[in-house]
Amino acid sequence: MLKYTLQRILLMLMTLLIITCMCFVLVRMLPPVQLPAEDPHTKVILARREAMGYNKPYLVQFGIFLRDIITRWDWGVSDKLYFGQDVAAIFMDKLPATMIVNIYSIILSIPIGIGLGIWAALKKNTWIDHTISTLTMVVISVPSFVYAFLIQYFLSYKLSVFPFLMNSGRNYLDWSMFVSMLPPVLSLSFGVIAGFTRTTRAELTEVLTSEFMLLARTKGLTKAQATVRHALKNCMVVVLPMIFGEFIGIMSGSLIIESIFAVPGVGSLYLNSINGRDYNMFMLLTVFYTAVGLAAGIVVDISYGLIDPRIRMGSKK
Amino acid sequence: MEQPFEHIPQEKFAFVQKDEHLHDQKLETKSRGYFSDAMIRFKKNESSVVAAYILLFLAIFAIVSPIVSPYSVREMDKRYVNAPPYVEALAQRGWGMFSGAVTHDSQNENSMDYWRGIAQETGHDPLLGILSKQVKTVKSRGKTVENATYRIRTNKYFEIGLVYMVFSFEDFEKIQAWQDEHGLQVIYPYVDPKDIQGIANNPNIWYQVKDNKGTAVKDADGNFIPAYSTASASEGAPYHSLRVKGDDGSYIYSARKSGAVQCRVEYYNYYQYVNGHAPQYYFGTNEKGQDLFCAIGMGARFSLIFAILVSVIRFVMGTVYGAIEGYYGGATDMIMERISDILSGIPFIVATTLFQLHLAQKVGTVPSFLFAYIATGWIGMAALVRKQFYRFKGQEYVLASRTLGAGDWRLMFRHIFPNSLGTIITSCAMMIPGVIGSETQLTYLGIVNLSDLMGTSIGELMSLGQRSMTTSPHAMFWPALFFSLLMISFNLFGNGLRDAFNPTTRGED
Numbered sequence: 001m002l003k004y005t006l007q008r009i010l011l012m013l014m015t016l017l018i019i020t021c022m023c024f025v026l027v028r029m030l031p032p033v034q035l036p037a038e039d040p041h042t043k044v045i046l047a048r049r050e051a052m053g054y055n056k057p058y059l060v061q062f063g064i065f066l067r068d069i070i071t072r073w074d075w076g077v078s079d080k081l082y083f084g085q086d087v088a089a090i091f092m093d094k095l096p097a098t099m100i101v102n103i104y105s106i107i108l109s110i111p112i113g114i115g116l117g118i119w120a121a122l123k124k125n126t127w128i129d130h131t132i133s134t135l136t137m138v139v140i141s142v143p144s145f146v147y148a149f150l151i152q153y154f155l156s157y158k159l160s161v162f163p164f165l166m167n168s169g170r171n172y173l174d175w176s177m178f179v180s181m182l183p184p185v186l187s188l189s190f191g192v193i194a195g196f197t198r199t200t201r202a203e204l205t206e207v208l209t210s211e212f213m214l215l216a217r218t219k220g221l222t223k224a225q226a227t228v229r230h231a232l233k234n235c236m237v238v239v240l241p242m243i244f245g246e247f248i249g250i251m252s253g254s255l256i257i258e259s260i261f262a263v264p265g266v267g268s269l270y271l272n273s274i275n276g277r278d279y280n281m282f283m284l285l286t287v288f289y290t291a292v293g294l295a296a297g298i299v300v301d302i303s304y305g306l307i308d309p310r311i312r313m314g315s316k317k
Numbered sequence: 318m319e320q321p322f323e324h325i326p327q328e329k330f331a332f333v334q335k336d337e338h339l340h341d342q343k344l345e346t347k348s349r350g351y352f353s354d355a356m357i358r359f360k361k362n363e364s365s366v367v368a369a370y371i372l373l374f375l376a377i378f379a380i381v382s383p384i385v386s387p388y389s390v391r392e393m394d395k396r397y398v399n400a401p402p403y404v405e406a407l408a409q410r411g412w413g414m415f416s417g418a419v420t421h422d423s424q425n426e427n428s429m430d431y432w433r434g435i436a437q438e439t440g441h442d443p444l445l446g447i448l449s450k451q452v453k454t455v456k457s458r459g460k461t462v463e464n465a466t467y468r469i470r471t472n473k474y475f476e477i478g479l480v481y482m483v484f485s486f487e488d489f490e491k492i493q494a495w496q497d498e499h500g501l502q503v504i505y506p507y508v509d510p511k512d513i514q515g516i517a518n519n520p521n522i523w524y525q526v527k528d529n530k531g532t533a534v535k536d537a538d539g540n541f542i543p544a545y546s547t548a549s550a551s552e553g554a555p556y557h558s559l560r561v562k563g564d565d566g567s568y569i570y571s572a573r574k575s576g577a578v579q580c581r582v583e584y585y586n587y588y589q590y591v592n593g594h595a596p597q598y599y600f601g602t603n604e605k606g607q608d609l610f611c612a613i614g615m616g617a618r619f620s621l622i623f624a625i626l627v628s629v630i631r632f633v634m635g636t637v638y639g640a641i642e643g644y645y646g647g648a649t650d651m652i653m654e655r656i657s658d659i660l661s662g663i664p665f666i667v668a669t670t671l672f673q674l675h676l677a678q679k680v681g682t683v684p685s686f687l688f689a690y691i692a693t694g695w696i697g698m699a700a701l702v703r704k705q706f707y708r709f710k711g712q713e714y715v716l717a718s719r720t721l722g723a724g725d726w727r728l729m730f731r732h733i734f735p736n737s738l739g740t741i742i743t744s745c746a747m748m749i750p751g752v753i754g755s756e757t758q759l760t761y762l763g764i765v766n767l768s769d770l771m772g773t774s775i776g777e778l779m780s781l782g783q784r785s786m787t788t789s790p791h792a793m794f795w796p797a798l799f800f801s802l803l804m805i806s807f808n809l810f811g812n813g814l815r816d817a818f819n820p821t822t823r824g825e826d
Contacts, residue, residue, distance in 0.1 A: 015662045023663070026671050134364075137812075141804040143754055145761060146797045149783060157787050255666065255762055260783065271762060274670050282670075289664040 001305060008298045016291055023286045024065060025058045027279050033079045041084060048077065065283075076280035081272055087281045091269065091288070095251070098258065098265030100172050102250035104185045109192040110243060116193070117200025122227070124205055132197065139194040145256045148187040152260070156183060165262040184261040188254060192246065199242060203235040241303040248296035251288075355739065355817040365813020368806035375803050379621060382614030387594050390615045390772030393606035394596070396480070396584060399789040400473050402601040402609075415599075418445050418470040419789075425466055430533045431521060432471060434541060435478040438505065438523055438561075439583050443475035474596055477584045478521040479505055483577050486554055493558035495590050502559050503590055505581045506545040506568035507552075513544050520581045546572075553578030603778060603792040604785045613799050616775040619767060620803075623683075624752040627690045628745050634691065635698025636741065640729050642699065643706025650703075661696045668692055669759060686765050690752065701744055705737030739818035746814050750807035757800060775800050 032054065035042040052068075053061045068074040075088040082090050120132040155161045167180045207213065208231050216226040251266070258267035266285065273281035349357075360366060383390070403417030421428075436442035448468040454461050484492070492503050510517040514529045524541035525534040536542055545568045553571035560566070571578035588596045600609035642653045669689040676685035709715065710733055718732050759765045760776030767774040775796050782793030 011658075015659050018659050019662050023667065023671065026675065030674055137808065138805050141750070141808040142801045143758065143804070145758070145779065145783075146801055149779075149786065149793050149797060152783075153786055153790055153793070256758055259762065270666075271764075274674075274764060286664070286667045289667060290662055293664055294662050 004305065005302050008302065012294045012298055016287070016294055019290050020287050021062055023290075024062050024283060027283055027286075028054075028058055028061055030277075030279065033277055033279070035079075045077075045079065045084070052076065075284045078278055078281055080276045080278045081281060087278075087284050090281070091266070091284055094264060094266050094269045096170070096172060097166075097263055098267065099250055101166075101181055101184050101258075101263055101265065102188065104181060105188040105192060106246055106250060108185060109189040110196060110246070112189075113193040113196025114200050114239060117197040118204060118232070120197065120201045121204035121208060124208075129201075133201065136194045136197045136201075139190050140198065142190075143256075144187050144191055144254060145260060147190045148183070148257055148260045151183050151186055166264070168262075168264060181263075184257050184263055187257050187261075196239070196242070200235060200239055203238045204231060207231045207234045237304070237308045240307055241300040244303045245296045245300040248292060248299050251292050351739065355814075359813050359817035362813040362816060364809050365816075368809035368813065371802060371806040372810055375617065375799065375806070376621060378799075379614050379617035383611045383618070386599070386608055386611035386614070387592070388598075388608035388611050390607055390612050392608070394588075394602075395606055396477055397474070397596055397598065397602055398606045399604060399785055399792060400596075400598055400602045400606075401789060401791050402599060402795075403472070403474055403597055404599055405595075405597060416445060416470075417472045417474045417601075419473045419476075420448070421469050421471060423466045424469055425464065427530060427532055429467060429469075430541075431531060432469075432476070434524055434533070435475065435521055437541065438521075439475070439478060439502075439585070441472075441475040441583075441585055443471040443478070445470040445472055475585060479523075479581045480584050480587075481520045481579060482582045482587070483574055483579050484571075485577050489554050489571065489578050489580070492587075492590060493556065496558045499589075500559070501586045501589065502561065503582055503586045504556070504558070504570050505583060506543075506561060506564065506570055507572050507579075507581060508544055509546040509548065509551070509572070512546060523581075545569075553580075600795045601789065601791045603789075604781045607773060607778075609778065609792065609795050612773045612778055613775065613796055615771050616773050616778055616796070617799065617803070619771045620753045620756060620775055623687070623756060624749045627687065627694065627752045628748045630687075630691045631695040631698050631748065632741070632745050635695035636702050636734070638695065639699035639702025640706055640734065643703035644710055644725065644729050644733070646707075657696045657699060660693045663693055665689075665693065665755065666759075666764075670764060673765060682765060682767065683770050686756075686759075690756075694748075694752075698741070698744065698748075702734075702737065702741060705740060706733055709733045709736050743811065743815045743818050747808075747811040750804050750811065753807070754804060 032049070035045055053064045056064075065076075068076075073088060075086070075091075078085050078087050078090065116132055116136075120129045123129045151162075152164060156164050162183045163180045165180070166184060167174075167177050169177070171177055208227070213226060213231060216230050217223070221229070255267040255271055257263070258265045259271055262268070266288070269281065270285045270289075272278070273285060401417050401419060402415045404412075404415040407415040408417065424432075432444045436444060446469065448470060450468075451466050453464045453466070455464050456462075489504075496503055505523070508520070508523050513522050513524075513526050513531075516522055516526070516529055516531060519531065522531050523544060525544045526532055527534055534542055543563065545564075547567045547569065549567070549569055551572055552569040553573040556570040560568070571580045573579075585596065598608050598610065600613065602608055603612070638653065638657070642650045669686070672685045672689040672692070673682070676688060679685075706729075715728060715732055718728060723732070756765075757774070757776040757779070760767055760774040761780045762776075763780065767777070778796040779793060779800070782790075782796060786793050
């Protein structure tokens with residue numbers, strides 16, 4: 001298992017390196033941002049670019065880029081958005097907002113999703129199951145920005161329960177901040193709830209019809225005991241990795257929800273870096289998104305092996 | 318001993334089945350192919366069939382609506398911005414949704430007179446109904462005065478009323494000729510600002526007023542007293558067309574401007590003069606003044622065509638790649654898998670951005686958008702095909718065919734591939750809503766702007782609607798409704814296909 005994990009992590013780092021290199025070269029091939037001629041900062045930035053090897057071959061530039069990151073954790077400075085500031089610092093400044101919104105969303109949606117899924121599976125082929133399944137289908141198909149509209153229109157505008165936008169500032173644990181975070185949290189939650197409901201229901205119905213459940217009942221367990229001890233445990237083999245994946249994914253956030261509710265997070269930073277052609281920022285966020293995606297993938301794979309001894313992949317090799 | 322069966326002379330032999338055709342007995346039941354079998358199972362799934370019909374309807378809507386609509390996407394009337402839906406026939410039947418209504422808060426008596434003034438002068442009553450009335454007693458200069466404020470609904474199309482416009486002499490003549498022909502009053506008598514307490518920026522006041530706030534002076538019966546100008550010295554050009562009621566021929570219909578005439582024009586009728594039809598936006602207009610009915614159709618056309626194109630290309634690329642991986646296996650498979658691993662690690666949003674930054678200038682927005690979709694999108698399809706090939710390539714019929722001398726290519730696409738076709742078609746159908754969804758997200762965010770090609774896109778319509786949500790929710794409602802319906806029915810349809818093509822579910826119901 002350990003060997004397999006190490007293998008996967010090494011492979012992931014390799015992939016990350018190759019993707020970073022590809023994106024880096026593609027970004028550096030773009031014409032650099034024009035600097036204002038008389039600005040006193042221009043000289044400094046030009047000197048900095050020279051030090052970053054702007055006139056050298058791309059691979060040399062990539063080497064310098066990697067060296068700076070590894071030795072000094074230096075991702076470059078922002079050219080445009082936050083003129084002259086360290087992009088890594090700005091990024092770390094934005095990360096908490098995204099993470100908190102997403103953590104709230106997960107805390108809200110995972111219990112509801114799994115609960116609804118279990119309920120639907122236990123009441124299979126009754127009206128409860130049909131209602132839940134149909135709603136899940138509908139909710140999963142409709143994208144989050146439609147919910148954002150509904151929430152903003154009905155709850156924020158018509159009923160004025162919530163503010164329109166998230167409060168600015170860094171006081172994330174404040175009550176009014178919490179209330180202002182609820183609209184984005186709710187908009188994000190619908191899809192996640194539906195996803196968990198669907199998976200849980202599908203898994204649990206399959207487990208409930210399997211033969212060991214019959215055995216459990218024959219040996220004298222009540223239906224509740226059998227469900228909790230045997231069915232749920234087996235169903236979690238699929239659901240738990242999904243939860244882990246979701247937790248890794250909280251960092252990447254949602255571009256649309258963040259821009260609708262003005263969440264000062266990573267998503268809006270990414271959008272601004274594209275629109276503002278802030279290449280250093282863009283590069284950092286690209287590496288970040290790639291790493292998050294890859295990490296979520298291997299966490300899911302490895303946790304499968306950890307949870308279920310039957311699927312210890314690679315251990316037999 | 319002589320064998321009885323030896324040396325039988327040749328003439329004694331006769332053919333048992335001479336001139337008869339030999340064949341197996343015909344099957345008595347009708348044979349049923351894989352696809353017709355799937356079709357039968359699909360039809361049993363009611364929700365999927367309904368979804369298929371809804372899809373058909375939405376597709377027809379996308380094709381027909383830009384043709385039916387009297388507007389094009391690029392037509393934007395700045396006076397009908399954020400206009401609510403208005404269909405005259407439905408509005409008369411009391412369908413509130415299509416009455417073109419907007420709500421106005423805290424309207425005092427002055428503004429109520431203003432609406433009444435428009436109704437009386439033009440004959441198009443903007444007031445649809447009074448929602449509530451609040452009376453406040455205020456002490457003013459020692460007296461108690463009752464101040465009533467109203468909350469009302471008005472028709473956005475009629476409330477524009479009259480506007481000031483400047484025409485050249487020829488245009489002025491042309492409008493008069495049009496008036497004579499159609500019997501509709503476009504030009505109304507001119508009101509000199511001097512006669513209405515110097516109010517120069519409000520063409521809708523045609524009655525005598527007390528102050529520059531527009532408080533109407535009324536006669537004994539409570540009627541307006543017209544303040545039309547009769548100063549023929551300042552008339553801009555001769556007028557010889559329809560006259561309003563109560564005009565004895567002394568009112569002037571235009572005022573002189575250097576080399577042109579200024580008129581009070583009823584915009585609703587003027588619109589008919591310019592466009593040949595009355596302003597009616599079935600789904601209303603958005604912040605830009607685009608007709609949503611047409612714009613949604615245009616956006617949907619792009620989304621559907623684009624999604625189908627993307628899935629066809631992904632299907633071809635994924636099939637060839639996956640087939641080679643799965644069929645040859647071994648080292649080929651391993652190298653190709655590593656390549657697709659790396660490609661699939663690139664976040665889609667990053668790929669799109671890079672393609673837009675690099676290629677949009679050179680090959681145009683849409684091709685670079687398309688490249689972004691097919692650059693990494695085929696990997697899922699390839700993985701699927703690869704799995705199917707691993708499943709089928711070891712089976713006996715493949716071996717038999719190889720023994721008969723079939724080449725690799727023939728084995729791959731003639732024998733193995735058709736067996737995995739059902740699964741692949743299903744995943745193609747499931748891919749389309751995914752493509753539409755992410756395309757809409759990207760256009761919503763403005764990372765990709767399709768205005769040049771189609772004039773708009775569903776995502777752009779929704780982001781415009783989101784911005785003007787509080788004043789005109791319809792601008793978000795219609796695109797969101799269309800889009801949600803499209804996504805839901807595509808997913809239901811895909812689910813139905815998946816179940817239909819999966820023979821293991823046969824006989825379960």
